[in-house]
Amino acid sequence: MTWSWLAVVPITLAPLAAINLLSRREPAGRLVALAIPILFGLWLLWIWEVVVVGFDVPRILLPAPSQIGHQLVAQAGMLWADFQQTFLKSVLAGFAMGCGLGFLVALLTDRVAFLQRGLLPLGNMAGAVPVVGIAPIMVMWFGFGWESKAAVIVVMTFFPMLINTIAGLAAADRMQRDLMYSYGAGYWQTFFKLRLPAALTFVFNALKINSTLALIGAIVAEMFGSPISGMGFRISTEVYKMNVDIVWATIAVAAVAGSMFYGLLALLERALTFWHPSYRAEARNR
Amino acid sequence: MTTKSLVAGRALPLATVLLFVGVLWYLGAIFLNAPRVREQLDRGPQAWTTADLIAGTWSMERPVLPTPDQVLAEFWKTTAGTKIASKRNLLYHAWITASATGLGFILGGLLGIGLAVGIVHVRTLDRSLMPWIIASQTIPILAIGPMIIIVLGNIGVTGVIPKAIISGYLSFFPVTIGMVKGLRSPDPLQLDLMRTYNASASQVFRKLRWPSSMPFLFASLKVSVAISLIGAIVGELPSGATAGLGARLLSGSYYGQTIQIWSALLMAALLGMAMVYGVGGIERIALRRMGTRP
Numbered sequence: 001m002t003w004s005w006l007a008v009v010p011i012t013l014a015p016l017a018a019i020n021l022l023s024r025r026e027p028a029g030r031l032v033a034l035a036i037p038i039l040f041g042l043w044l045l046w047i048w049e050v051v052v053v054g055f056d057v058p059r060i061l062l063p064a065p066s067q068i069g070h071q072l073v074a075q076a077g078m079l080w081a082d083f084q085q086t087f088l089k090s091v092l093a094g095f096a097m098g099c100g101l102g103f104l105v106a107l108l109t110d111r112v113a114f115l116q117r118g119l120l121p122l123g124n125m126a127g128a129v130p131v132v133g134i135a136p137i138m139v140m141w142f143g144f145g146w147e148s149k150a151a152v153i154v155v156m157t158f159f160p161m162l163i164n165t166i167a168g169l170a171a172a173d174r175m176q177r178d179l180m181y182s183y184g185a186g187y188w189q190t191f192f193k194l195r196l197p198a199a200l201t202f203v204f205n206a207l208k209i210n211s212t213l214a215l216i217g218a219i220v221a222e223m224f225g226s227p228i229s230g231m232g233f234r235i236s237t238e239v240y241k242m243n244v245d246i247v248w249a250t251i252a253v254a255a256v257a258g259s260m261f262y263g264l265l266a267l268l269e270r271a272l273t274f275w276h277p278s279y280r281a282e283a284r285n286r
Numbered sequence: 287m288t289t290k291s292l293v294a295g296r297a298l299p300l301a302t303v304l305l306f307v308g309v310l311w312y313l314g315a316i317f318l319n320a321p322r323v324r325e326q327l328d329r330g331p332q333a334w335t336t337a338d339l340i341a342g343t344w345s346m347e348r349p350v351l352p353t354p355d356q357v358l359a360e361f362w363k364t365t366a367g368t369k370i371a372s373k374r375n376l377l378y379h380a381w382i383t384a385s386a387t388g389l390g391f392i393l394g395g396l397l398g399i400g401l402a403v404g405i406v407h408v409r410t411l412d413r414s415l416m417p418w419i420i421a422s423q424t425i426p427i428l429a430i431g432p433m434i435i436i437v438l439g440n441i442g443v444t445g446v447i448p449k450a451i452i453s454g455y456l457s458f459f460p461v462t463i464g465m466v467k468g469l470r471s472p473d474p475l476q477l478d479l480m481r482t483y484n485a486s487a488s489q490v491f492r493k494l495r496w497p498s499s500m501p502f503l504f505a506s507l508k509v510s511v512a513i514s515l516i517g518a519i520v521g522e523l524p525s526g527a528t529a530g531l532g533a534r535l536l537s538g539s540y541y542g543q544t545i546q547i548w549s550a551l552l553m554a555a556l557l558g559m560a561m562v563y564g565v566g567g568i569e570r571i572a573l574r575r576m577g578t579r580p
Contacts, residue, residue: 023410033413040414061437118299127509128562129555130516133531136539136547141318141350216428223432223523224539235429239436247433254429259421 008050015043063245071249078234079253085230087257089146090218094153099210101154102161103203109162110169120166126159135221144225153217157210161203168202169195201276204269211261215254311354318350319343352545361549373529380553382530386446386518387561390453391511397454398461398510399503405462406469406495407487419462428456431520449521449530456517457510461503468502469495497576504569511561519554531557 022036045065051057052064059067072079109116135152142148172195180190222232231250238246316339323342327334344353352360364376371378401419404411431452438448472494480490522532531554538547 019414020410023413036413037415037417041418060440114299115303116299117296118301118303121296121300122303125559128512128558130512130519130558132516133519133535133551133554136535137544137551140539140542140544219429220520220523224536231429236432239433244433244437251429251433 008054012043012047012050015039015046019043060242060244063248067245068248068252071245072252075246075249078229079249081229082231082234082250083253083257085146085227086149086218086222086232087215090149090221090230091153091214091261093146094150094217095157095210095214097150098154098157098214099161099207102158102206103165105158106162106165106169109166116166119162123159123163123166127163131156131159132217132220135217136224139221139224144227149218149221149226149230152221153214156213156217160209160213161206164202164206164209165199168199171195171202172198197273197275200273201269204265204273207265208262208269211265212258215258215261219254308354311351312344315349315351315353316340316343319346322346322350348542349544352548356545357548357552360545361552364549365553376534376549376553379529379531379534379550380557382446383515383518383522383532383554384557384561386449386521386530387453387511387514387557389446389450390455390517391457391514391561393450393454394457394510394514395461395507398458398506399465401458401462402465402469403491405466407491416466419459422459428452428517428520430455431517432523435521449518452521453514453517457514460506460510460513464502464506464509465499468499471502472498500569500573500576504565504572507565507569508562511565512558515554515558515561 019036019039022032022039025032048062049064049066052062105119109119132152134155135148138148138151138155142151176194176198177190180194185193218230219232219235222230223236226233231254234250235247238244238250320339320343323339323346327338327342343349345356346352349356361376364374368375401415405416405419406412434452434455435448438444438451469491476494476498477490480494485493518530519532519535522530523536531550534550535547538544538550
């Protein structure tokens with residue numbers, strides 16, 4: 001019985017050796033660069049499973065990946081409903097409104113310099129403030145539905161968007177602006193042909209930061225009160241019922257949703273700012 | 287100071303924006319609190335005027351939106367007006383949260399630096415771990431917070447440690463990312479020079495990589511201390527946490543004590559700013575010691 005355990009050792013060590021070998025390959029192709037982290041991730045899951053099963057870790061403390069996977073399949077309907085409530089309603093609505101508002105106010109401050117000098121210090125300060133704390137107030141004002149979560153997200157995502165857009169609009173340098181001026185371009189022509197494209201990298205930076213913030217805001221706000229679905233609601237209720245594997249399944253869904261959201265934004269960024277040096281350098285190295 | 291320099295500076299625009307927010311706030315308080323005050327006044331014996339209504343909306347006990355002066359009064363009462371060790375003192379709750387934040391921040395900072403050093407020096411780690419660290423940025427890690435608290439509480443670990451674990455877990459990512467960038471920031475010429483000196487890896491690290499990573503380190507520490515605070519506050523939300531700013535927020539929302547929520551929020555904001563400025567102060571001292579000029 002004890003001896004059969006030894007079979008685990010080579011299965012554990014083999015991927016490590018493979019990862020090590022692959023890492024040494026020079027130059028690393030795209031496939032190899034992708035294979036290494038995937039192999040490493042699978043190896044982590046394997047170790048997790050071995051440790052949980054081998055040392056008989058209580059299920060409440062840390063469920064095995066296989067148990068979590070089982071819940072993902074068994075509770076798919078419920079998890080989908082939570083995803084709809086949290087992501088498709090609260091996150092998307094709040095994200096669109098918060099980012100849109102931040103962008104519009106940044107455009108406004110671009111025309112009114114006085115406003116910009118007043119808002120920028122406030123925006124920088126907002127970075128140090130735990131804005132999630134407004135969640136109970138918003139739940140009180142807008143009720144338990146998705147509206148209160150969207151409101152929290154609007155406040156959380158507004159300032160990162162504002163600051164980044166303002167920085168982005170200042171990104172086009174003097175020479176380029178002078179060139180536009182010598183072409184006789186007006187404010188809006190310069191804006192659409194030079195400054196907005198130049199600002200896009202900054203705008204996407206804010207969008208990416210905000211995608212994570214939005215999901216966090218929705219989940220935390222749901223802990224202060226929500227209808228009977230939603231990821232934050234699921235996490236906080238199932239943890240009290242000691243169904244830790246369902247909690248982990250919800251977290252897995254949140255992780256996949258967050259990464260996909262981020263990934264889509266990154267793809268969109270690549271499509272819109274293909275001219276940026278960071279992508280050109282990548283293309284040269286390939 | 288001339289008028290022109292006042293307009294061009296930051297003070298006047300900032301004051302204008304704050305004034306605008308303040309006026310909007312008082313108007314909002316009238317608008318949001320009016321329905322309940324009107325109900326109350328209608329029940330009273332005398333006829334009432336608009337002035338009575340406005341005065342009523344600005345002095346409710348449990349308003350929908352408390353006015354800034356109500357929040358400040360509550361803030362003053364619960365900080366300077368009560369004994370410092372008492373559970374009613376906001377500073378006591380701030381201290382509970384700040385200690386968890388600080389401990390988590392130190393844990394997270396050390397872990398972040400350690401991981402970055404490993405990633406920069408060990409190629410296997412760079413190729414296998416780095417993509418996961420970047421991917422993990424996209425995951426709402428905060429969601430795990432309450433679970434960690436309750437699970438650790440079940441095996442008997444309570445108090446400051448579980449909250450610090452959440453804070454640390456949240457705060458190590460920015461440090462790792464920033465430090466990997468920072469430790470790689472010396473340019474090839476400088477690294478070549480070190481090689482011509484026949485410097486060992488640890489000498490290169492001590493004399494070149496570490497010093498040149500300092501601006502990156504402090505930039506990411508400022509981000510991560512703010513995240514640590516969020517982690518500690520969220521860590522105080524679940525289970526019967528009775529102390530800390532997060533617990534104040536939660537109990538305030540249970541009992542409809544809006545003024546208490548707002549003053550806890552004000553305290554959290556001040557705490558966050560103090561911590562970021564604190565890190566900034568350490569940065570200035572460290573950079574001056576290292577001989578850089580601002």
